[in-house]
Amino acid sequence: MKDIQNLQDDRRISIRKVGVKTIPYPITVLDRQKKLQHTVATVDMYVNLPHHFKGTHMSRFVEILNRFHGKFDLQKIHLILQEMKEQLDAEAAHLEVRFPYFLERSTSNDAGMERYECRMHGSLQECVDLVMELTVPITLPKSLGRWGYAQVSVRFNEFIWLEDLISRVQQAIRAGAESASVESLCGQLGDALQATSEISWFRVEMENLADGCSTFATVESSLS
């Protein structure tokens, strides 16, 4: 025991973050049309420890998560973060929830469903910070095959339906489709998000699957 303490004192470095990764977890997500959508998330949970801590009880992460079992939706993220921060004596707590979200495609004549990969990252130090990331596949009107992807990260001022965010992205892409350069499409999507009052911050990465490699461009919201 003593040796371990001494070792600890001599060390110049200390554990920054500890946690659990890739926990499979069924969740429900708010769905405008169907009220609730059942989907399957992958969850990461981790904390920043104070410098004098050497570790923590990993099983506590899963215990906290299990207390929300069957009631886990995205509105619970701040409650889970609070429990993590308190029970693990952490300086900061982080929760990352990745899940596919499904929407029926109404615009195309071949029907079916479209899959959107979503990622909600919540962290709590002094206050809760939430970032939603959404990957929207892009198929241009006259294109054969898949043009590419837009990965949109946003912070919110107020609640916005995932459906509305997705359709905002798709409208901007459709409006800009004639240029079809990855830079101009990315810029036009940035303009559209800048004009969306529910969004306080955004970043877009747009990727065009080109011949042999991909081209990409990014934009980020300005501060004023």
Next chain:
Amino acid sequence: MKDIQNLQDDRRISIRKVGVKTIPYPITVLDRQKKLQHTVATVDMYVNLPHHFKGTHMSRFVEILNRFHGKFDLQKIHLILQEMKEQLDAEAAHLEVRFPYFLERSTSNDAGMERYECRMHGSLQECVDLVMELTVPITLPKSLGRWGYAQVSVRFNEFIWLEDLISRVQQAIRAGAESASVESLCGQLGDALQATSEISWFRVEMENLADGCSTFATVESSLS
């Protein structure tokens, strides 16, 4: 033309980065035993553009890369970055090279080769900054199956062989294997890297593939 200029003036956001992604590219890497190792990299190239730029010629990225064809090794990264910055009038240039590196396994009696995933990220704004990332699979002495992974990122003071970095990581893990908690192993690897004079900065993420999910811990070098 005029419309585009006006649109440009009204926009509050501008393109941050543009580039090409996931270019397949054969490279050679220095190998202490065999002098050179031929391997196959995946390359990303991108630049930060000045604010008044709307885009760039994507084909120039691949043209620059092709000028180094057959002579691309990690020592050329700063030359490629310089060409990118100059020819694309960029504020900053970035080059990311991911490749598998192979070493014969001499310690175990079942011989064969071990594969290490490497990632070299170079960027040039005022000066060149290089970060090497290396993923080392961990199999503990008495364990059946795969214990987990260590992902080690380092900046260098001077040249160090990939072989030496890998064996430094493996020695630290073997020495700490009795505890086998992800936090203590991670801390001990951090101590070993802190004591390596060729390394000026490091970050470690260690992951233990546990039952149903993974546990992980991170350490980072202190500044003094």
Next chain:
Amino acid sequence: MKDIQNLQDDRRISIRKVGVKTIPYPITVLDRQKKLQHTVATVDMYVNLPHHFKGTHMSRFVEILNRFHGKFDLQKIHLILQEMKEQLDAEAAHLEVRFPYFLERSTSNDAGMERYECRMHGSLQECVDLVMELTVPITLPKSLGRWGYAQVSVRFNEFIWLEDLISRVQQAIRAGAESASVESLCGQLGDALQATSEISWFRVEMENLADGCSTFATVESSLS
């Protein structure tokens, strides 16, 4: 038109199978504890065409699938296959449904959920043939880390809960864990499945994640 017909006559080869792939689709699966489990499947649908056919209307596949929307469970597979065979004038129809299935882990003290990858392959020529494939992660009692996987494919004589099949696999593995050679564990799992009356046919592939590469063994049920 005429040219196409002539071309058709001169061809020595003809389309074997046509279909749609990787359709994202929410489904419900029978769950012994919770009655129903909502999960997210990936669906492939395809048919063998008669030799004089040159193609089919791809949109019909998705139309058929959409008729079962909100009511798709594994008991509907034979109905979907019948619709496919009839409406597409096919010699044979195939439906493959891949989905993750979740169970709470009661045996281990760290709780949480375990994820099992499942694949149901149904085909209809004269009669319906159903094969269920299940991947069970293996963690041995005294092992640190992940030992490997068992991929179990079965045909049924009568209904068996996924829960029962999974626990049958886990019991056989736990009973054989002392040997821990991939061949003997695989053989013992084969013996256990051979003794399961609900199963009319099986094949097992067992994989041990060893140092640098994996070892594996397969067994298949004998006919009598």
Next chain:
Amino acid sequence: MKDIQNLQDDRRISIRKVGVKTIPYPITVLDRQKKLQHTVATVDMYVNLPHHFKGTHMSRFVEILNRFHGKFDLQKIHLILQEMKEQLDAEAAHLEVRFPYFLERSTSNDAGMERYECRMHGSLQECVDLVMELTVPITLPKSLGRWGYAQVSVRFNEFIWLEDLISRVQQAIRAGAESASVESLCGQLGDALQATSEISWFRVEMENLADGCSTFATVESSLS
């Protein structure tokens, strides 16, 4: 010992195949322009055991492979298979070698290299049977983005350069590009392969990355 023998006698099932999987291995491949191309393969090796065998020494697989280290090219596959069959007393031996193959793109003005995924499967029971599988990405002349893929499997009558097989596939696709239906493109590629004298057997699976899911078609060579 005796118990194990008895157990063996009572068992109705026996191990079918044993082997090693996903061995990372540097190889050289014949390249028409550069004479030799260095690339990185993933190798699977396995055997069918006689019914009275309970297992084999897994380390022998890697020992055999290591004897060819630095001299492994596709011409050595039949030698490796012979050693496997003899030294492991096997009824049949199997060797699967997956590797990326790179060609400079001369037809497009954006230069760069194209990556082709290859898979060589060799098996030896009475005689050696070799099947080469090649995945060719498809970008249609007027298309934006990626149209899809052709996966071509062939058996050979005589040596054919990978370059020639790839260009045969690309010519057929370019000639048929106007129709752009996955069935007609697939049929036309089948006709082109049927007319290639070096090929004794083929199978093609063609996939079109469509909106939300993929459509696909397959053809296979007729016997006469």
